[in-house]
Amino acid sequence: MSQSTTIRVLIADDVAIVRQGLATIVDRDPEMTAIAQAEDGRQAIALFREYQPDVTLMDLRMPQMSGVExxxxICAEFKQARIMVLTTYDGDEDIYRGLQAGAQGYLLKDAKPHELLNAIRMIHSGQKYVPPEVGAKLVQRMNNPELSERELDVLRLMAQGMNNLDIAAALNIGESTVKSHVNRILSKLGVNDRTQAVIVAIKRGIVYL
Incomplete structure (x- = not known):
């Protein structure tokens, strides 16, 4: 098969053994080749500029710069970029952020090799690839009320174990303002207390510890 018809794949993941494993799966397919590997978001952008791959496999949580960033x-600079999120995280917020950022697909790392190769082909052909269980979580996310930027700030500090007074000092706002933010956060997440709020936020990928 000539080089021009081969699907050229860029792999971005901060774990070397994962990158090498993905490259092996891709290279075993006679219609694909792994052309480059990035270990963080910044390197992914640099290698994308250099190679302009047909399809990019992008992990979400990497050092230096996240997959979403x-x-x-990449999508701002290259309108035709075809990117698939490949991650261990299935929180609805992670799925939402990845696809909202411009990815055309979302696949979990426990997928079988044939599913990965099929997804790469679909994205290369201009289709989207979102497995049913991922799609269901995305629909759930679309139906959830959106947290404001300030509420997200408060929630992140809650996850660090700060009380209202600490959060007020950290954000330079009044303690009563923090309290009203906390009440809105509990309401939007559908929980009764701060501990539940943090657990739900971590599970959904809204905040990371």
Missing amino acids: AIVA
């Missing part, structure tokens, strides 16, 4: 940057 890298997807946003």
